Amino acid sequence: MDETLITEDNIARVRDLLATMEQGDEAGAKEVLDELARVRETQLYIEMGKLTRELHDAIKSFGMDDQIAHLAEQDIPDARARLKYVIEMTDKAAHRTLGAVEESLPLCEGMEDRSNELHQEWRRFIHREMDLKEFKELSKRLDHFLTENTGDAGKLRQYLNDVLMAQDYQDLTSQIIKRVIGLVEQVEGNLVNLIRLSGTNLGIHPGKTEESEIKATGPVVPGVDKGNLVSGQDEVDDLLSSLGF
Amino acid sequence: MNKEMKILVVDDFSTMRRIIKNLLRDLGFNNTTEADDGLTALPMLQKGDFDFLITDWNMPGMQGIDLLKAVRADEKLATLPVMMVTAEQKREQIVEAAQAGVNGYIVKPFTAQTLKEKIEKIFERVDG
Secondary structure, three states, X not given: OOOOOOOHHHHHHHHHHHHHHHOOOHHHHHHHHHHHHHHHHHHHHHHHHHHHHHHHXXXXXXXXXXXXXXXXXXXXXXXXXXXXXXXXXXXXXXXXXXXXXXXXXXXXXXXXXXXXHHHHHHHHHHOOOOOHHHHHHHHHHHHHHHHHHHHHHHHHHHHHHHHHXXXXXXXXXXXXXXXXXXXXXXXXXXXXXXXXXXXXXXXXOHHHHOOOOOOOOOOOOXXXXXXXXXOOHHHHHHHHHHOOO | OOOOOOEEEEOOOHHHXXXXXXXXHHOOOOOEEEEOOHHHHHHHXXXXXXXXEEEOOOOOOOOHHHHHHHHHHOOOOOOOOEEEEEOOOEHHHHHHHXXXXXXXXXXXXXXXXXXXXXXXXXXXXXXX
């Protein structure tokens, strides 16, 4: 408050007050005192008026800011939809990869089994443990094996290509997430402004924001999550063995 | 260790269930069934004759830790071997799971080798 108490007028009023009191003028003293009080009240009202106007202007300018209305009505629902799309894309990519892997594994197993089997017979032939009739049989199977392997290798290549192509989600989802991070920054800026305008103290009370220790919070994000964490399977094993596991 | 044993895999993400099922198949376990959270898993466990439970922690509906507690509280299921495969890695959580009677605890991301070792360790104790 920039009210100055010591002014010529007020000094004169105090002199009057003293004079009336010394004269025993009860009514006169009361009048001067009332006047002094009025001066003070007027100053107070002026200050309150100023504050009210400032707050009013601030709220008005904040409310009329198109950007904020746009954020609330368009950008945030838009971000939500985009993030949902990220979940869909990563889910699809993971399933496409898993599908290709699940198709490939039996092909590999088949190739492995057939190779093993033929290898053993081939060894019998090298060690001259095979008669001509058996060898003719082996030749036929070898031919069949090579045909089958060529086909399976071709299929395998296709599945591997599929796994390769399924990774395109990373580029696309990164772009979407970057856009949402930009939006979060905007919202943050506006929230900080709002808090400043409302004059609320921004001091964070650590006791109140800490999460319950036992509550599930999902994957630990390096540099973001703090607390009493283990850093990998080895530490989990150490902890469990210290508990008698 | 019986490779024919019946295993229930509980995780809310179907991709993680598929990964675990594939790893189990590679280890020779083909008798696997899936559930997407504790609420669907518990009646399956009570009805079916499962030999092993692998569960995530953070799931909607019933969380893995509550499923573990429900299993331990159920007379018929109390001794069922339970392994948690989860991204939760606060020390307090691991202690909580241990106190609730978990048999193994694997943190994501994990390797096929870790899964193999932990399953072997659990059944060494159970069979031994």
